[in-house]
Amino acid sequence: MSKLEFLQGNIACAKGAIAAGCTFFGGYPITPSTEVAEYMAEALPKIERGCFIQMEDEIAGIASTIGAAWTGARSMTATSGPGFSLMMENIGYAFMTETPCVIVNVQRGGPSTGQPTMAAQGDMMQARYGSHGDYAIIALCPATVQECFELTVKAFNLADQFRCPVLVMTDEIIGHMRERVIIPDSVEIIPPKPAKPTDLPFATDETEIPGFLPFGSGQRTHVTGLTHDERGYPDSADPQRHETLVTRLVHKIESKRHEIADYEIVNPDAEIIFVCYGVPVRSVQQLAAQDKTIGYLKLRIVWPFPEEVLKQFKCVSTFIVPEMNLGMISREIERHTTVPVVSAGKIGGDLHTAQELQEIANAYKATRGRT
Amino acid sequence: MRTEIRFAGFGGQGIITSAVIFGKAAALYDNKYVVQTQVYGPEARGGAATGAVIIDEVEILYPKVVDPDIYVIMSQDGFDKYGTKTKPDAIMVLDSGLVHDRPNCTYYEVPASRVAKEDLGRVIVANIIMLGALVAATGVIGREALKEGILTSVPKGTEELNMKAMIQGFELIQKI
């Protein structure tokens, strides 16, 4: 029997984590994400092997999360912009060491301290490129409280499947608003690829993803953020070694972006297609209910960007991209299409209204009318 | 039909709590689609407190209140901030002991804080009296749903007090 609850997005993320079998949370309180930590602080000690720890800063939060992941715990941290910035180096470490873990970022207005209590989507490029070096990432963007629950569960599964850090990029609006949520009795758990103690810890097959054995399994794994070989031993001065490793790490995610992709298309034959993710999806859906001439692509997973999806819109003459930043994913879309892209960025904390989006669509229609 | 409800008062009155209880009652016990939001930040520490609930029969997409249909106002500050711009067909339930001005829309004067203090002995349940009054005045959700919402939200041992407060709210409207 599933259960109906009336929950904040942040609590839904935390409940999703618990449902997914998360047993470790290491974090540092930051507005507007604190409810995630508070819920985990209450819930985890009641679970077998469950552990919550409030660390001294966000660097330590993600570090402890990665450490716990190597003991086999499904582990998570949650933060917002300033903390997300502090986590960047260790997110790169998690990527380099193929550590499965989940980071919830309840986005607020930046840069710097910015708007602690107002929503934004200004961390989307930082999510993709914020750590140094070449890497790939998986980033999920819920648009409802229900999706906060579902996508957090999914984040844990993707982290284990692909052996990488996975980001749940929510925002202050979704994080703090309450909606009715269906909490299922149980959720699907996809474990990491199994391994034997005699396997080399970072050796892979055609999937490019190594099996995972936590510490204590007898594999005696050396884990390092240095460029390393299949045994995990550092070998940082061999150009070929680095190229092989980092190319594989990026490719194991990017080459499977179709498999990872999670999106919804409505009215694909429209001339005007809105591309949206996270909370602006709601405004686009409201517009689409009123204006049948528009279509939309709703992305639940933004990174890896499912570029091939853009080809499904055969009649499109423009993509309009409403996002709560000054145009981040709109640039990504421009990289992958010859169709003109209109950025409908909005910052300050207020969500686009359907009326505002209608005006942008109308303005575009007017220019089409003239030609 | 989309109904937007604005709750305003000052910190400590349980304004946010009443918005959450009301939202929960509507979502879980009246089978409505609901989005509940609140103002965070420095304003939420003492000072003014604001919450909102949107109710509809269909999925609510735009989550923010645009132009409230119903107001529940428990402070003059809250009135000054939200109560002066009401649309003519809006309905306001106000704590008559704490709000001195009156709006240009239909309104109900509910002496919630006074009744809570003098009749129930606990001023803290004024917000529940206001919820009872809100439901009695507007019928926006059922009385049974509100009752369930309250009973599943309040601390153990306070159920009876809160039920009395809710019924006081119903009755104060009937007297008007």
Added chain:
Amino acid sequence: MKAQVKEDWFRQDRLPHIFCVGCGNGTVINCVVDAVYDLELDIDKTVFISGIGCSSRAPGYMATDSLHTTHGRALAFATGVKLGRPEFDVIVFTGDGDLAAIGGNHFIHACRRNIDLTVVCMNNQIYGMTGGQGSPCTPIGKLSTTTPYGANETPFDLCELAVAAGANYVARWTSYHAKELRNAVIKGIETPGLSFIEVACQCPTSFGNKNKLRQPIDHVNFFRKNAIFLQKAKKMEEERKEIPAEAVIVGEYARRSRPVIGGRI
């Protein structure tokens, strides 16, 4: 699994190591291995963790699960490992730069929490791996590539810091005091809570070279000559005798039983 011989604790296929000739780190690693061997710890239930720097390369040579993390963050990673599996013995190798500069905040908080870790800090008073820059433990007047006129900041006393922050076991020895060091590591592992063992050790390449301790043995001799036992130093203080600036005060700074987290279940 228990080690049959001491060498079982080392990854033979990782040799030769990267440490310079005469580096003090080898002595420290040997003392730690002596300790875990003598304690008959389970190789498969022991995890070595480190940050960045010369000292932090040590876990790479241990035949256990090992986590070579980011600069300064070893204790934060170790906190996650220990809380994830409290039954593990978790030993952190760190250096003065890693622990006291970039990792200073994690250091005091790990001591405050008194999480059940054993932390061995190879204090060579310099950033060895990056080529000899000054650290928070470079003594006043000593030369480094970033203190070309002599360090002018007062260095940290890491043991006093650990004691003040709450660690249950705190000791300082030097690379000359191999036996005492081994015993301290044993006591550290056996004491629940955070055990902090500082080892003053030589870096002939980056520190000695610039500070008239050119040969490895010069700095070891310096430790031998200038080591003052803690009890004696305390007595000298009581008697208002001046403790020489170059003194290295060795001994056990704390062994106590404040509340612990991450202890064995």
